[in-house]
């Protein structure tokens with residue numbers, strides 16, 4: 661018999677996307693890592709575009725809405741918020757629903773800075789926040805070959821896909 665309720669399924673998939681424009685005077689945080697060699701991103705929070713895409717993917721997997729619903733950008737308590745703390749909060753919601761991370765795959769779209777030298781540090785931060793190991797966390801990057809808003813160097817975009825597994829232990 662078909663059963664479509666949350667918690668009745670062994671696996672759930674989620675997708676997230678986010679974009680932030682550059683604000684050179686702010687610190688750049690990406691994947692929970694401070695990238696000192698480049699200016700930051702505009703946002704109410706710390707504007708960690710990669711963690712925001714990951715949170716939306718986690719929430720989406722269980723049809724829990726999006727980060728704007730849980731952390732409104734009109735709420736002063738989220739001004740300059742540490743997105744790693746928000747990610748931990750979102751993952752606690754996932755655990756509370758009876759699921760855990762299977763794996764996470766992400767893509768950062770940016771002309772600058774180079775992401776590759778920072779990927780291991782990002783994997784460590786994200787794995788820690790998601791009570792997982794680094795082999796479950798994939799971070800990739802591409803330029804947009806100078807096309808579109810990312811290609812013109814106006815900001816950074818990120819995409820994330822997660823697979824959640826029912827926690828039957």
Ligand SMILES: Nc1ccn([C@@H]2O[C@H](COP(=O)(O)O)[C@@H](O)[C@H]2O)c(=O)n1
Pocket residue numbers: 769770771772773774775776777800801802803804805
């Ligand atoms: N911001 C970025 C963009 C790309 N990379 C790495 O460079 C490789 C080549 O990028 P293309 O856009 O030409 O495909 C890419 O595969 C990444 O490894 C990066 O580190 N940071």
Ligand SMILES: C[C@@]1(CO)OP(=O)(O)OP(=O)(O)OC[C@H]1O
Pocket residue numbers: 678679702703704705706707712727728729731732733734738741746
């Ligand atoms: C986490 C929040 C909190 O204001 O961060 P912002 O920096 O506003 O970023 P955005 O991705 O536009 O929306 C998500 C918000 O909920």
